[in-house]
Amino acid sequence: MIEKIYSTLETFKDINFHKGLNILLADVTQKSTDKDTRNGLGKTTFIEIIHFLLGGSCSRTSFLKLPRFSEHFFIMDMKIDDSKLIVKRRGIESNYIYILCEKGSKFEAIFGPAEKKIKVTEWNEFLGSSLFNLNSADFRINENLKFRTLFPYFARKASDGGFLEASKYFKNQKVFPTQIALTYLLGLDTKLAIDQKMLDEKKKEIADLKKVLKTDAYKEIVSENINLDTEITILNEKALNFRRELDSFQVHPKYKDIEIEASIHAKQISELSNRNFIDRQIISDLKDASMNEEQISEISIKDLYAEVKVKLPEALIKNFVDSKKFHESIVSNRKNYLNSELNNYEKIVQEREVQVEKLSIERSKSMAILNTHGALEQHSILQARLNELLNKIEMYKNQQNIISSIREEEANLKIAEQKLIIEVTKSLEEHKTMKQKAILLVEEASKSLYNSAAQLNIGQTKNGRYDIEMVSRNQGSTGINSMLIYCFDMMLIQMSLYLERKMNILIHDSALYDPVDERQVTEAIRFGKEKSSERGFQYIITLNSDDLPEGIYEEVKGNILSKVLTDSDESGTLLGVYY
Structure with missing residues (x-):
């Protein structure tokens, strides 16, 4: 005191x-x-x-x-x-x-x-x-x-x-702290009231989690219209194939140099082939020209002579015999020139072909390396694609786990809630003496007041939680709420002493x-x-x-x-x- x-x-x-x-x-x-x-x-x-x-x-x-x-x-x-x-x-x-x-x-x-x-x-x-x-x-x-x-x-x-x-x-006093305090003050099973509070908190957690799944931000991450189990199965198979490809992937230390060298060889081969194509056209023309020289037959020397006589001085052309000899000399020189040019071009083409063959062999060696090895950049790209795929699988698995956890937790909460309803019902029966004592103390205080009939109800709500409230059978009385509080408080102080x-x-x-x-x-x-x-x-x-x-x-x-x-x-x- x-x-x-x-x-x-x-x-x-x-x-x-x-x-x-x-x-x-x-x-x-x-x-x-x-x-x-x-x-x-x-x-x-x-x-x-x-x-x-x-x-x-x-x-x-x-x-x-x-x-x-x-x-x-x-x-x-x-x-x-x-x-x-x-x-x-x-x-x-x-x-x-x-x-x-x-x-x-x-x-x-x-x-x-x-x-x-x-x-x-x-x-x-x-x-x-x-x-x-x-x-x-x-x-x-x-x-x-x-x-x-x-x-x-x-x-x-x-x-x-x-x-x-x-x-x-307190005006904004919450339900469960209130029930916890009152069950203790009335000598009831407070631990069950705490269990009810914890159960309610878990329900709110599940409700909040379900709200997250419905947000636009979450929908942007995960597609709604997919079967997660099916999608995970397909993506796992893709990931397995990527892993196999990476396991067999060999990175050559000079892959880039070899790749550049092979490209240069290919370019050189192309240039040599183009030049040979042009030279072969020239060789063909030279052969045709040589054939034409051999086909020259008897010509009208007289006409030629007459034409030359008109156009050349008399001193240059003595007679027909000399003219004939002069013509034969020109044809012979022409044939020799054509043969010489033909031989030169054929030799150049042959040399290029030998060079192309050598370059082709070198390029083949490079391509053989490139076909059996990969570049580090390619390996990194493959690895990045695999990681992206694994992240997506992980994201889908997390979503699947969340959904499974929600379903499982909701089922467990329903079981716990039903179990708690039974336990509270049983506890109220076991604490019947305390319950009756509190009710009768309120009744005693109520009867002492003029024309007032307050009563204390101790039971359960529909969802099974403790329900402790004061009600009045005389709603028309002035200051009835004050007298409900008065009766309740008088009960509490006496219950405190009763509980020692x-x-x-x-x-x-x-x-x-x-x-x-x-x-x-x-x-x-x-x-x-x-x-x-x-x-x-x-x-x-x-x-x-x-x-x-x-x-x-x-x-x-x-x-x-x-x-x-x-x-x-x-x-x-x-x-x-x-x-």
Whole structure:
């Protein structure tokens, strides 16, 4: 329980608490007008300070970070199992807590006899173990349950949406963390709730993976209209053929030089062959000319002589006999010239043919090497094509594995889901005593309220997960949601004690009672007083003085804390200053 809250801030109003019901009032002074407000007196600040001292987060926007407050310690004296602890924390070093144990306390073994500075995370772990029996050695529990995921049910904050729904203390609280926390607080099988959460996470993973397969980016990589098994079979055969070709591939070290040499030989052979073709045409013409010379027969020497006589001087041609001899000499010389030219061309052609034959032999040798060996460039191209093919096969196999994994995982999830439904059903039956206890505690609180009938349902949804919710049989009642929360919280604090946990503090902000009619407020306060006294827990509420029903005042005046907040001036606020 909390014994005292105070501060090194001189203007702060120290507040002392006692067992059972504690009422912190915000009072109206005679000077107050309709324009005055009690919303800034410190009721909400009070709850913020309790969360701060019990390991809550401290954001940059918190008033505890303001320069005028950040260096001041806020302090709480508290008892856990009759052992006193003094807890100090300040905004300027909000990651740390100062702990001082009462001399002779059993917690000296943990914190030592002197004041000790520890991290907030260590403090929260200690509180989880001490107040809620959380086992930090249990990995699954430790990953999903912390002191700070449980304590807010016992000190709801209006600013977090804590008074919107009974099963949640935070507006955007997710389903599975909620079910995990509630199953633990109710003494049900929390590990099954964790299994449900993990199952849901796997479902989301599969759903996300299936979404990826439908994206345009993925469709660009893999064709939709193919049978992967068939395509992989065909591509594997192609890859095998490429491997065989590469295995038999021999790379000659001078392949490029030999290739160039063979090309030069081919070019030379072509040039020589072209020149021989031309020369053979000339040889043919020379042979024809020689044949014509031999076929020259008797010619008319007289006519020739007469023609020559006319055209040549008399001195050059003596007589016919001389002319004849002259003609025969010309023919003979012509034949000799033709034969000489023919022989020369035939010799040149023969020499070229010999050269062509030699070049052909050299080219054949080069081609034989080129036919049995390959170039490194060709080998690289073949290897690149094989790698491309192997990459494609790998990509198809990955897609095939993804699809197979999805199908297999979906089937396994269906099996696991059905199995979990059976296990939760069985567990609810095994924890029937806990279930009935919680239901009856809610029923008891509900009956104590005027014309209100709240009830707790503990069961399963259609998909088998735990379903824990508060419902009302009287939807027309004013402030019914607040009273559902009231009944639920009263059940939680009593279940904590029933389960032999040391969490024995319940705090309700005035926001819970704001929409509730006076008669229900009266009964709620009366029930809270009776039960806190009977069960041994501390029930702290903050109220505006005009919201405290007159009919209950005499019964609870001894429970009203000595420090009453007023709106006379800033000294009447909890912090003693406006900010």
